[in-house]
Amino acid sequence: MKNFALIGAGGYIAPRHLKAIKDTKNNLLAAFDPNDSVGIMDSFFPSASFYTEFERFDRNIEKLRRGGKPIDYVSICSPNYLHDAHIRFGLRNNANVICEKPLVLNYWNVDSLIESEKESAGNVYTILQLRLHPAIIALRNKVMEAPIDKTFDVELTYITSRGNWYYTSWKGDVNKSGGIATNIGIHFFDMLIWIFGEVKKNTVHISTHDRAAGLIEFGRARVKWFLSINSDTLPNEVKASGKTTYRTFTLDNEPVEFSDGFTDLHTISYSQILEGNGFRLIEARPAIALAHEIRDSNSIGLVGDYHEFARLPLTSHPFTIKG
Secondary structure: OOEEEEEOOOOOOHHHHHHHHHHOOOEEEEEEOOOOOOHHHHHOOOOOEEEOOHHHHHHHHHHHHHOOOOOOEEEEOOOHHHHHHHHHHHHHOOOEEEEOOOOOOOHHHHHHHHHHHHOOOOOEEEOOHHHHOHHHHHHHHHHHHOOOOOOEEEEEEEEEOOOOHHHHOHHHOHHHHOHHHHHOOHHHHHHHHHHHOOEEEEEEEEEOOOEEEEEEEEOOEEEEEEEEOOHHHOOHHHHHHOOOEEEEEEEOOEEOOOOOOOOOHHHHHHHHHHOOOOEEHHHHHHHHHHHHHHHHOOOOOOOOOOOHHHHOOOOOOOOOOOO
């Protein structure tokens, strides 16, 4: 049984980490979050110490270490822009770190963390659960078995509706979340790189507060992609059904279905990490670099070969002052 600490216990993704720690038969000793609405912990580790001040959490981790119960793993579910600092906290305590995606916002932070990792007894792992999805593994195998000169035509669409709260929160601040491409797209970009190889050319057609679209040419595929948090971009039939999320992925016009099978992927990720087979810093870097490039690129508009959803009317930012 390994001892865990959790940073970001009040976040959306924290329950999946709590479940993974419990399902792999390990123990959570301490958790931190500035928000004290963390009743979810009662379902998993009611005896864990909980702190709303990082300084007291830090002191507790040191006290545990000096008392002969050091933390083996620090799980990080905090806002994206804090991941780098919290990873370093774990490494300074010689603990292994399991960090939610995006691992960091800038690729050069990965390079720096690799150096910090060398100075610590701990290793850094990230959650790239799509690489563990059976349908995605099968797709990668199909691509690997295709003729080496075959270039696939791929289209990816992901719309996950968010309300006005999104823009008030840290997620609506591009400096804290990394924007649409990073916040909701990073795991898709990692998946595409893992399946189709390195990025050869990246074109951004649309990039706004609520959507992004572009064309990426990989070693084995040309991918038209569209990401959005605006419910207005949902297809009419999806709106009529009352659904708020829409996801499609086609390979040479054939649909690839991977909507199911997500339930236990965090637990599987933890199991592999505990066995020494998790995804390391260097494996997360290419997708972080791609998302960073998309964020910093100038969008060219509806020019060339673009995703059809990129033509949808743009909307103003919810907090735009209208005269």
